[in-house]
Amino acid sequence: MKILVCISKTPDTTAKIAFTDNNTKFDTGGVQWIINPYDEWYALVRAIELKEADPSAVIHLITVGAADAEPIIRKALALGGDEAIRVNADNHDSYYIASQIAEVAKQGGYDLIFTGKETIDYNGSSIGGMVSELLGLPYVSLAAKFELAGNKATITREIEGGEEVNEVELPVLVSCQKGMAEQRIPNMKGIMGARTKPLKVVEPVAVDTLTSVVGFGLPPAKAGVKLVAPDNVEELVRLLHEEVKAI
Amino acid sequence: MPVLIFIDTAEGHVKKSSLEALTYGAKVAEQLGTTAEGVVLGSVTDDLAALGKYGVKKIHHVAAEALSHFDAQVFAKVLAQVAEASSAKVIVFSNNLSGKAIAPRLSVRLKAGLVSGAVALPDTSNGFVVRKNVFSGKAFANIAVNTDVKIIALSPNAYQIIAGEGTAEVVAFNVTVDAPKIKVTAVTKASGEVPLTEAEIVVSAGRGMKGPEHWGIVEDLAKVLHAATACSRPVADAHWRPHNEHVGQTGFAIAPNLYIAIGISGAIQHLAGVNRSKVIVVINKDPEAPFFKAADYGIVGDAFDVVPKMTEAIKKIKGTA
Structure with a gap:
């Protein structure tokens, strides 16, 4: 079984969000980069668990990004995975990125492709759907559980106000969220081993972009909290009812 | 060249998030000087003409x-055919759980630029630019859609439903539908509860509750408000509450009208999931809790004392006491 896990580099959750170049570019100054948490904690760790259950499985990691994405992909390799592929391209829109992943996936003949449910920077939740359409694969989004028996996957996915169990034959693409697996910390053996695992760099294929960022902005700051005394709860309820009409 | 709106249903009923998409799509059509049309897949019990x-x-x-169960691949193919037959130039989804699965597939199929998680009407003064949230609600981006056909997936709770007058003409659209590759073998729904991602009011609690046995007062407050219940990550990790209640960076991102946080300190990871709430109320006994900086209203006090009082006060104004 061959598994492809899509890995994205995102700013750390606590990073300061600011913009440069007349608000057209994200200010990367002083930003700590991490593996997108959904890609790491849920997609990658679940793939590693599948390989632990079936040691013949092979895990490839893919990222689309410039050379500065390499520390992130090495960190992912330290957690697990056999080799990594970096498509040497700058950040474009999701269609461009999905097309690059699909191109690599076509040549790799994967049985299973995992993505995180979204990235914490662009919040697009689009890559999984786009790659599956480009490859003509079924797509199960927002999966919270994934079990495999032979060629048949049983996947629990979130629906509004509940859950649904899906059965599907491989190959399939799955976007992963909380519930799939628990966070792991890379150990020293993993970190040492990751240095020598193959990291292949491929050039992007020519693809159009469909959208472009015109500019960024920050939401207006909150006016500040209005505190109500704990023995005056009725006043809080009155404010919520009359002032903001929230209840 | 109408604006086409995907109307998502569950158990035969149109979802609330789709009513938002319908209102939004009708407004986009008005902006572009064209008409709005809807598309429904699968059998429904609601009166479609009334939409x-x-x-x-x-x-x-x-x-x-074949459309009675959800398979994004099958749905996207049918929607592409409807979009092409009606020559739609703008296609609107709710960026709800179905929309997140289908809209990207349709984007590829039609080679139409997608803005997912839109929070405002398009600006058509210079091209076609749609605002969406980025960096988990800490910023927004204005995205230009550069293709002839455009797809917008509207963030739930970002656009107010407006009901006026009128009836729609319902037309059967006949098309061969592929057999789904995905088989739905079980559906579990929390009955009688408000789905978290659709809720207008969310009551959420954290470690300050000290243990799962104390959740009764949280549930009572949620009940009088017709609110959904949620929790912080440590609470879900400790299995005090189910994972599907966890809101925050790695759980669900929500944007209700009112978010009431009880005994949650407000770590940045938690705020990333709730910062798009319109009004935030924080109840915490620690005056230094960072959540107060992100709140609109706050009470520095003991949840076990404040929350039951709040439930009673709400019953009074609702006349149910």
């Missing part, structure tokens, strides 16, 4: 049996 009151003139209905 005209949200501003759609016509509804394409594909009632094929």
Whole structure:
């Protein structure tokens, strides 16, 4: 079984969000980069668990990004995975990125492709759907559980106000969220081993972009909290009812 | 060249998030000087013609049996055919759980630029630019869609439903539907509860509750408000509450009208999931809790004392005491 896990580099959750170049570019100054948490904690760790259950499985990691994405992909390799592929391209829109992943996936003949449910920077939740359409694969989004028996996957996915169990034959693409697996910390053996695992760099294929960022902005700051005394709860309820009409 | 709105249903009923998409799509159509049309896949029990009151003139209905279960691949292919047959130039989804699965597939199929998680009407003064949230609600981006056909997936709770007058013409759309590759073998729904991602009010609690046995006062407050319940990550990790209640960076991102946080300190990871709430109320006994900086209203006090009082006060104004 061959598994492809899509890995994205995102700013750390606590990073300061600011913009440069007349608000057209994200200010990367002083930003700590991490593996997108959904890609790491849920997609990658679940793939590693599948390989632990079936040691013949092979895990490839893919990222689309410039050379500065390499520390992130090495960190992912330290957690697990056999080799990594970096498509040497700058950040474009999701269609461009999905097309690059699909191109690599076509040549790799994967049985299973995992993505995180979204990235914490662009919040697009689009890559999984786009790659599956480009490859003509079924797509199960927002999966919270994934079990495999032979060629048949049983996947629990979130629906509004509940859950649904899906059965599907491989190959399939799955976007992963909380519930799939628990966070792991890379150990020293993993970190040492990751240095020598193959990291292949491929050039992007020519693809159009469909959208472009015109500019960024920050939401207006909150006016500040209005505190109500704990023995005056009725006043809080009155404010919520009359002032903001929230209840 | 209408604006086409995907109307998502569950158990035969139109979802609330789709009513938002309908109202939004009708407004986009008005902006572009064209009409709004809807599309429904699968059998429904709701009266589709009545959806005209949200501003759609016509509804394409594909009632094929194969659409009774959700498979994004099958749905996207059918939607592409409806979009092409109606020459739609803008296609609107709710960026709800179905929309997140189908809209990207349709984007590829039609090679139409997608803005997912839109929070405002398009700006058509110079091209076609749609605002969406980025960096988990800490910023927004204005995205230009550069293709002829455009797809917008509207963030739930970002656009207010407006019901007016009117009836829509319901037209059967006949198309061969592929057999789904995905088989739905079980559906579990929390009955009688408000789905978290659709809720207008969310009551959420954290470690300050000291243990799962104390959740009764949280549930009572949620009940009088018709609110959904949620929790912080440590609470879900400790299995005090189910994972599907966890809101925050790695759980669900929500944007209700009112978010009431009880005994949650407000770590940045938690705020990333709730910062798009319109009004935030924080109840915490620690005056230094960072959540107060992100709140609109706050009470520095003991949740076990404050929350039951709040429930009683709300019953009074609702006349149910």
